[in-house]
Amino acid sequence: MGKLFVVPTPVGNLEDMTFRAIRVLKEVDFILAEDTRTSGILLKHFEIKNKLLSHHKFNEHKTVENIALRLKAGETGALISDAGTPSISDPGYLLVHACVMLDVDVECLPGATAFVPALVNSGLPSEKFCFEGFLPPKKGRNKRMEELKEERRTMVFYESPYRVLKTLEQFAEAFGADRQVSVSREISKIYNETVRGTLEEVIAHFKEKEPKGEFVIVLAGSEK
Numbered sequence: 001m002g003k004l005f006v007v008p009t010p011v012g013n014l015e016d017m018t019f020r021a022i023r024v025l026k027e028v029d030f031i032l033a034e035d036t037r038t039s040g041i042l043l044k045h046f047e048i049k050n051k052l053l054s055h056h057k058f059n060e061h062k063t064v065e066n067i068a069l070r071l072k073a074g075e076t077g078a079l080i081s082d083a084g085t086p087s088i089s090d091p092g093y094l095l096v097h098a099c100v101m102l103d104v105d106v107e108c109l110p111g112a113t114a115f116v117p118a119l120v121n122s123g124l125p126s127e128k129f130c131f132e133g134f135l136p137p138k139k140g141r142n143k144r145m146e147e148l149k150e151e152r153r154t155m156v157f158y159e160s161p162y163r164v165l166k167t168l169e170q171f172a173e174a175f176g177a178d179r180q181v182s183v184s185r186e187i188s189k190i191y192n193e194t195v196r197g198t199l200e201e202v203i204a205h206f207k208e209k210e211p212k213g214e215f216v217i218v219l220a221g222s223e224k
Contacts (some may be wrong), residue, residue, distance in 0.1 A: 002073065008086075026050065095139075137163075153221045
């Protein structure tokens, strides 16, 4: 019986890669990557030369069964994404589920994920929180925000630079312009930044300063 390792990779700074993650990636029979070009740069940096296979949201439905059967037959594999921990707003769940159904051992290594430092750095309550990831881009978006109006826990969202300002404006309309928010971008990279304040204040900031990079929005819960 083989084994699947779910291996987090840095969200920015390559020094966030753990010694154990490097060892595992060097020892497995193959590595599954969301984007082989992006991951190829990471593997080259750490002198990891194992076989690299493509595994992303557009092909995972077709490949998970074959990969799970290979692992059940005795091979070992590692699953990585472009950045962070696989299956957290990235491909990974389907393969892990398939392995569990076949009684293939799965082990997720601890490591980098973008929302944890953004949440802790926000200054908002973090003992309990609600991770929403990416909101639906169109259908169901307004409905989901309506459902979250009474959420008392701190809420965490992922957003692209192209939608972040619009999303903040939608939040102001749904939750009130005076709701506290913390917006972090480029976590662990050279130009990392966190902007805190009311939704109105943070919206004003990003109207003056063009949003760039990947964003994590940490929104205060309802006080009612």
